[in-house]
Amino acid sequence: MNTPIWDDRDWRPLPKLTGPQRADVCVIGLGASGLAAVEELVSQDVAVVGLDAFSVGAGAAGRNGGFVLAGLAKFFNETVAQFGEEAARTLYRLTAGEIERQAEDMPAIVRVTGSLRIAADADEKADCAKHLAALRYCGFAAEPYAGPEGEGLLLPTDGVIQPLHRVRAVAQRLRQREVRLYEDSAVRKIVPGSVVTDKGTVYCDSVIVAVDGRLEQVLPELAGRVRTARLQMLATAPAPEADFPRPVYYRQGYEYWQQLPDRSIALGGFRDHALGEEWTADDFPTERIQALQEKFLRQHLKVRAPITHRWAASVGYTPDGLPILEEVRPKIWAVGGYNGTGNIVGVLGARAAARLACGQTSAWAGALAKAREHARRAGREF
Structure with missing residues (x-):
């Protein structure tokens, strides 16, 4: 599969x-x-x-996971610290504008729902506060968040895509x-x-x-x-027992999921649990990562719906x-x-x-x- x-x-x-x-x-x-x-x-x-x-x-x-996110892969506070405020501002503004453009161009395919960054521990919760402060200082929309998914940030200009x-x-x-x-x-x-x-x-x-x-x-x-890595995902049948109105980044983005309009769940993550194996051009899912994803689906997200899809993709990473x-x-x-x-x-x-x-x-x-x-x-x- x-x-x-x-x-x-x-x-x-x-x-x-x-x-x-x-x-x-x-x-x-x-x-x-x-x-x-x-x-x-x-x-x-x-x-x-x-x-x-x-x-x-x-x-x-x-x-991929179907996320459309403003900014680069690193969180905005990290981007400012590493690449400077001027460049970080411009890159974030351009990506946020592109999300808006795509949503206007194809509203049935690209939806601005907002996204959540949810902290997995106290250290990440503190980093969420820095993330929030950096966005607000530079004039971008962001809100603190506490809800069923956990605590972290709400980024209202992000969204999802098919x-x-x-x-x-x-x-x-x-x-x-x-x-x-x-x-x-x-x-x-x-x-x-x-x-x-x-x-x-x-x-x-x-x-x-x-x-x-x-x-x-x-x-x-x-x-x-640039180095090729494998990202793995799974998806379920419609899961009425779950309610995730926005896509979620969890544990520094290592886990991520969204609930589709038909209420099915698409979930990815756990690449860091097998980095040696996941730095590969092979784009087929593995039992090790899929088992971790399935455990998270059942125990953390409390989703009972059967798994219908498992897949992987090759993506490129740069050191900086x-x-x-x-x-x-x-x-x-x-x-x-x-x-x-x-x-x-x-x-x-x-x-x-x-x-x-x-x-x-x-x-x-x-x-x-x-x-x-x-x-x-x-x-x-x-």
């Missing part, structure tokens, strides 16, 4: 690339980030071809505009001026590699700067917590390493890469550059 709960509709496959194609830009990866890059390029009348080794949303874009529906809806919208998108077209070689697959070649001026998990395999020069966005070779751009929060960060990063590939500026890219420079200077002072 390795099918996410999100995969509940038929999908008419895209064609496979055969023969030569000519484009200004070739985008590799048709998840949320790759499709965002394609959309941005199309909006600027740039000729683009998009490729995926499997199918639209087959990777983490269609297999991730696979979203990427398929974007792909369908592009397909209706006759944008050239190809599935089952694994890239075998990226060289200046062309991208080679098993059955075809895209001749192009620039390339955007929008891949999160296994990014270091596609672009070996990123090995050591900042996503990858850079020109790794001349006219070859990479985006990835979203540290488990790619639904929003990935879209903004890929859109930025598309703009940079066209010789334009990007507020997102500028904020990431400021964050890296702040961290570099702080490190040098130690």
Whole structure:
């Protein structure tokens, strides 16, 4: 069993690339980030071809927890401390704005419900207070929370998403505009001026590699700067005995769950209980992590509904917590390493890469550059 709960509709496959194609830009990866890059390029009348080794949303874009969260993977107080207030403010503002944009664009798929950060112990409760103070100081909405889930924070601008529906809806919208998108077209070689697959070649001026998990395999020069990990999840049948109106982050985000509109539960977590095993490109669930998740489901969440789905996904992590966005070779751009929060960060990063590939500026890219420079200077002072 390795099918996410999100995969509940038929999908008419895209064609496979055969023969030569000519484009200004070739985008590799048709998840949320790759499709965002394609959309941005199309909006600027740039000729683009998009490729995926499997199918639209087959990777983490269609297999994640369905959270849309403002900010980076680290909590806001940590982001301020590590990367500086100016960059942290900008990154948070841009991600919150993207959540609002997506909810307006696809209200049936992206819902602003707020999210909860629930403390697992006294130390984390103290950190929640720091998190709250940092958000309020910078003018962002947040409230202390105490309720059935526990104590912590309410973040009212966050929400949830049906991730696979979203990427398929974007792909369908592009397909209706006759944008050239190809599935089952694994890239075998990226060289200046062309991208080679098993059955075809895209001749192009620039390339955007929008891949999160296994990014270091596609672009070996990123090995050591991004590392692939496995995230595992399970889901249940409708659970009327449970009531979680908002998605929940628990124990520093190592556990996370939401209750879907049909009242089923989607739950992930416990990667830190087997880090040696979970740093892997293997994307199949394991008995060890699934057993921990099931125990938490039954004992902590008190959910009795039967488990209907178990699945895993490959995602990219970076040592400093900042996503990858850079020109790794001349006219070859990479985006990835979203540290488990790619639904929003990935879209903004890929859109930025598309703009940079066209010789334009990007507020997102500028904020990431400021964050890296702040961290570099702080490190040098130690």
